[in-house]
Amino acid sequence: MAETILDVRDLRTSFYTDEGEVKAVDGVSFSVPKGKTIGIVGESGSGKSITSLSILRLLASNGKVVGGEVRFKGDNLLAYSEKKMRGLRGNKISMIFQEPMTSLNPVFTVGQQISETLIEHQGMSKKAAMAKSVDLLKLVGIPSPEKRVKQYPYELSGGMRQRVMIAIALACNPEILIADEPTTALDVTIQAQILGLIRDLQQRMGMSVVLITHDLGVVAETCDYVAVMYAGQVVEYSDVRTLFRKPRHPYTIGLLKSLPRPDADQEKLVPIHGTVPSPLHMPVGCRFNPRCPAATDLCREQLPDLFDDGEGNQVRCWIYNEQWPGEKEVDVFGEERIARR
Amino acid sequence: MEKKELLVVDGLKQYFPIKGGFLGRTVNHVKAVDDISFTIHEGETVSIVGESGCGKSTTGRAILRLEEPTEGKVVFNGDDLTQLSKSDMRKHRKDLQIIFQDPYASINPRQTVSDVLDEAMTIQNVLPKRERRQRIIELLETVGLNAAQADRYPHEFSGGQRQRIGIARALSVNPKLIICDEAVSALDVSIQAQVLNLLDELQEEYNLTYLFISHDLGVVRHISDRVIVMYVGKIVEIGDKHSIFDNPKHPYTKALLSAIPVPDPDRERNHIVLRGDVPSPIDPPSGCRFHTRCPFAQEKCRVDVPELVRHEGMKDGHEAACHFVEEIERGEVKPRELAVTAF
Numbered sequence: 171m172a173e174t175i176l177d178v179r180d181l182r183t184s185f186y187t188d189e190g191e192v193k194a195v196d197g198v199s200f201s202v203p204k205g206k207t208i209g210i211v212g213e214s215g216s217g218k219s220i221t222s223l224s225i226l227r228l229l230a231s232n233g234k235v236v237g238g239e240v241r242f243k244g245d246n247l248l249a250y251s252e253k254k255m256r257g258l259r260g261n262k263i264s265m266i267f268q269e270p271m272t273s274l275n276p277v278f279t280v281g282q283q284i285s286e287t288l289i290e291h292q293g294m295s296k297k298a299a300m301a302k303s304v305d306l307l308k309l310v311g312i313p314s315p316e317k318r319v320k321q322y323p324y325e326l327s328g329g330m331r332q333r334v335m336i337a338i339a340l341a342c343n344p345e346i347l348i349a350d351e352p353t354t355a356l357d358v359t360i361q362a363q364i365l366g367l368i369r370d371l372q373q374r375m376g377m378s379v380v381l382i383t384h385d386l387g388v389v390a391e392t393c394d395y396v397a398v399m400y401a402g403q404v405v406e407y408s409d410v411r412t413l414f415r416k417p418r419h420p421y422t423i424g425l426l427k428s429l430p431r432p433d434a435d436q437e438k439l440v441p442i443h444g445t446v447p448s449p450l451h452m453p454v455g456c457r458f459n460p461r462c463p464a465a466t467d468l469c470r471e472q473l474p475d476l477f478d479d480g481e482g483n484q485v486r487c488w489i490y491n492e493q494w495p496g497e498k499e500v501d502v503f504g505e506e507r508i509a510r511r
Numbered sequence: 512m513e514k515k516e517l518l519v520v521d522g523l524k525q526y527f528p529i530k531g532g533f534l535g536r537t538v539n540h541v542k543a544v545d546d547i548s549f550t551i552h553e554g555e556t557v558s559i560v561g562e563s564g565c566g567k568s569t570t571g572r573a574i575l576r577l578e579e580p581t582e583g584k585v586v587f588n589g590d591d592l593t594q595l596s597k598s599d600m601r602k603h604r605k606d607l608q609i610i611f612q613d614p615y616a617s618i619n620p621r622q623t624v625s626d627v628l629d630e631a632m633t634i635q636n637v638l639p640k641r642e643r644r645q646r647i648i649e650l651l652e653t654v655g656l657n658a659a660q661a662d663r664y665p666h667e668f669s670g671g672q673r674q675r676i677g678i679a680r681a682l683s684v685n686p687k688l689i690i691c692d693e694a695v696s697a698l699d700v701s702i703q704a705q706v707l708n709l710l711d712e713l714q715e716e717y718n719l720t721y722l723f724i725s726h727d728l729g730v731v732r733h734i735s736d737r738v739i740v741m742y743v744g745k746i747v748e749i750g751d752k753h754s755i756f757d758n759p760k761h762p763y764t765k766a767l768l769s770a771i772p773v774p775d776p777d778r779e780r781n782h783i784v785l786r787g788d789v790p791s792p793i794d795p796p797s798g799c800r801f802h803t804r805c806p807f808a809q810e811k812c813r814v815d816v817p818e819l820v821r822h823e824g825m826k827d828g829h830e831a832a833c834h835f836v837e838e839i840e841r842g843e844v845k846p847r848e849l850a851v852t853a854f
Contacts, residue, residue: 213699214670327788357562357726359785362770366784384699387729387772391780410776428704430733432756432771433778438711439733441704445669 175243175378176202176225176346182237183217183224192449194220194233196402199476200395202346207372207379209389209410212399213425215446218382221399222348225380226259242346261291264339268351270331274323280307280334281319287341306337311367329360336367343375350382365392386429390414398422401447401457404476408483418485420462420502427503440503456488464500468493514552517720518574518688521548523583525566525573529793542792543569545744546583551688551720558723558731560767561741562789567724570741571690574722575607576600587688605635608681612693614673618665624651624676625661628683635684650679654709671702678709682717690722695730707734728771732756737828740764743800744792746819750829760822760831762839763801799834806846807839 183195195217202208212218224235227247240247242263247255259265267273275283284306285299294302300319307315310333323331332352339347349368353361369392372379381393389396389410396413398406398421406419417423424442444461447453455472459465468488476484477491488494525544528537544566551557559567573580576592585592592603611617618627628647632638638646648658654675665673674694681689691710695703707730713719725731731738738755740748740763748761759765766783773780785804790796796803802812811834821829822836838844 213701329788357789358728358770359562359766360788361772362782362784365772366782385772386700386774390774390776390778391772414774414776425700426774428701429774430704430707430727430729431774432729432732432768433773433775436733439704439708441708442701443705445671445702446699 172203172205174201175204176380177241178221178225178238179241180238181221181224181240182235183220183229183233184236185230185233187232189450193402193452194449195224196452197238198397198399198402198404199238200397200404200407202378202380203395204345204378205372205376206394207369207381207392208395208397209393210380210382210397210399211384211386211389211425213384213446215401215449216399217402218384218399219350222265222350222380222382225348226263226265227255228259228265257291260287260339260344261342262344263346263348264342264344265348265350266332266335266339266352268354270328270335270355271323273335274331276323279320279322280326284319284334284338284341287338291342302341303337306341307334309340309371310334310337311363312337328356329363332356332360332364333367336364336371340371340375344377346378346380347372348380348382351384352381353388354383354385361388368392386425387432398425401452402449403457403486404484405458405486406484407476408485412483418483418490419458419487420464420489421458423502424461442503456486462502464489464496464502466494466496468495514554516550517553517588518551518722519584519586520550520570520574521584521586523547523570523573523585524581525569525578526581527578539793542744542795544573544580545792545795547741547744547746548583549739549746549749551722553687553720554714554718555736556714556721556723556734557737557739558725558735559739559741560725560728560731562726562767564743564789564792565741566744566792567726567741568692571609571692571722571724575604575609575690577609601634605637605684606687607690608684608686608688609690609692610674610677610681610694612696614670614677614697615665617677618673618680620665623662623664624656624668624679627665627676627680631680631683637684646683650683653682653713654679655705669702671698671706674698674706675709678706678713682713685717686719688720688722690724692724693726694723696725696727703730710734728768740767743790743795745800746832747801748829748831749819750826754826754829758825758829760825760829760836760840761801761833762805762807764831766804799832807835807844808847809835809844 179199181195181198185192185194198221210218223229225240235248281300281303284303288294288299288302304315304319307318312318312333353364393410396410397404400421406422417426427440442461453460456469456474459469474486474488476486478484489500523544524546526540526542529539531538561567572578574585580593625647629643632643647661656675695706723734735752737751739746742763748764759768766785769783787804798814799812799817802808817832817834819830819832835844
């Protein structure tokens with residue numbers, strides 16, 4: 171495994187609402203190797219976006235990181251002053267969001283918005299920054315960049331806007347790019363362009379990418395490692411091949427079985443029963459237990475740790491622990507039975 | 512066995528005027544749907560796929576006359592819907608129902624579930640009032656909700672449950688055809704699978720016909736019998752599911768299919784990456800509308816509009832609107848550039 175550039179340990183983020191404390195992220199750990207892409211997958215409300223916002227400390231005012239560490243090249247970002255943090259954002263660690271229209275300022279030109287980053291972090295003159303902006307637009311594959319640099323966001327298509335966002339994010343050669351659902355709002359042919367672009371630039375610049383997505387297809391095609399999140403926790407972490415070939419957590423297995431595949435025929439989808447629990451009323455024990463076909467009393471009483479298999483693959487499930495009281499082979503969502511190690 | 516034709520769409524056009532200028536005159540039109548024809552047989556599921564702005568949702572709305580079609584015929588069970596008076600059309604809506612993408616926006620937040628279903632039945636005069644309560648409970652159970660939930664308000668339900676309410680409402684009037692406009696797109700995968708399975712079961716039980724409008728090709732492959740691919744207001748390819756997914760002929764269909772990320776890390780990834788964006792339907796490209804992005808485009812494509820026809824090597828009912836299907840197959844027309852990348 172390559173050198174670790176970002177290490178998130180036991181991250182906990184809570185929001186304080188009228189109805190009480192919402193533990194949106196509750197003990198998330200994963201690491202990002204240099205130059206690699208890690209995917210964070212999960213469904214709505216799993217805490218994947220809040221995890222990324224917590225890393226950059228961009229939480230809304232009622233949200234707070236209440237525990238854990240975010241180590242960037244050894245330094246704990248949670249201990250940084252706000253000023254130091256500002257020097258890091260958009261510089262060493264950049265972020266792009268799902269909706270490029272709302273992330274761009276409608277009253278400034280594309281060039282002004284790219285320049286802002288360069289002037290702020292690299293102390294460039296306005297003129298030099300504008301010239302670099304043109305280069306960056308060229309880099310992200312925007313035709314006639316000299317013309318585009320003077321345009322406003324509304325004059326660009328969705329795919330173009332996302333390219334501009336990427337140009338801004340890459341302006342200072344970041345070491346990490348956090349991309350939160352960067353292609354969810356785009357059509358598939360445009361998505362293919364943007365994912366290809368990110369991959370291409372990553373290889374050229376050697377940066378690490380944290381890709382937050384709900385799309386398992388995107389994960390399979392772009393990520394090296396994957397963290398699967400459920401109800402505020404990582405339930406499985408492994409390299410991408412292991413995750414798709416030998417998923418271990420019942421939630422991951424269920425997700426893969428509910429996915430209608432574009433590349434094969436399936437008789438019947440196997441859905442996961444029930445719904446995601448409310449963060450205000452998390453189940454006791456394993457958070458997936460009310461929906462898990464293999465759940466035992468142990469699962470209903472005690473939250474399992476992330477068990478490591480010694481090869482860097484982790485799973486938060488009692489099935490893979492000596493304490494498991496059930497059978498040796500466990501039936502999860504029909505057909506194949508998963509064998510315990 | 513020849514199946515009965517339930518819906519025949521013939522030469523459908525839907526143009527939206529663009530008002531502008533000093534006097535608010537019509538200065539141009541958005542040609543959202545531009546002369547499309549297709550047939551849906553009883554009991555089958557036909558999907559329309561395509562990217563934003565291709566006209567797939569507009570087609571669904573035009574069939575129901577939620578927008579008055581500009582031109583063309585929509586023949587349902589022998590009656591041309593476009594010729595009906597407003598009140599006759601309302602009667603026909605009993606047979607044609609629609610489920611929308613956003614279950615939050617398509618259900619009145621101030622009505623209980625029971626009110627929502629009751630209203631639909633009242634408008635279509637489906638059952639005498641005293642039998643309705645029983646029917647409402649049956650409907651809720653059919654879609655996987657329970658009787659105790661009948662008097663709750665929409666905000667008390669999750670997204671997936673709300674979509675089930677939308678389905679129950681569509682079913683309440685015993686329709687023959689249900690148009691599902693991105694009906695599962697807003698749902699998480701685990702919930703989406705529940706709703707897709709439900710739609711499957713209901714189809715079998717009530718011999719329903721679905722027109723399924725979606726941009727998600729995984730969902731489309733799963734649910735469809737036949738698939739229509741649209742691009743900027745036109746049908747570019749139509750055929751049974753396997754012809755479209757395993758033997759696509761139109762360069763756009765090929766590019767679209769190759770662009771889908773597949774949940775298999777070992778699969779060889781050769782994406783045909785199309786340059787540029789989808790053109791505007793206000794002033795669509797001349798000739799074949801795909802020529803501006805097509806790697807195979809020739810001079811002829813800029814000038815002549817291709818017909819939707821069956822070419823050599825295509826199964827019955829499989830048609831593509833491309834001048835050079837056979838030449839491309841034989842390798843006589845080559846792509847201008849290598850537009851394949853692996854990411």
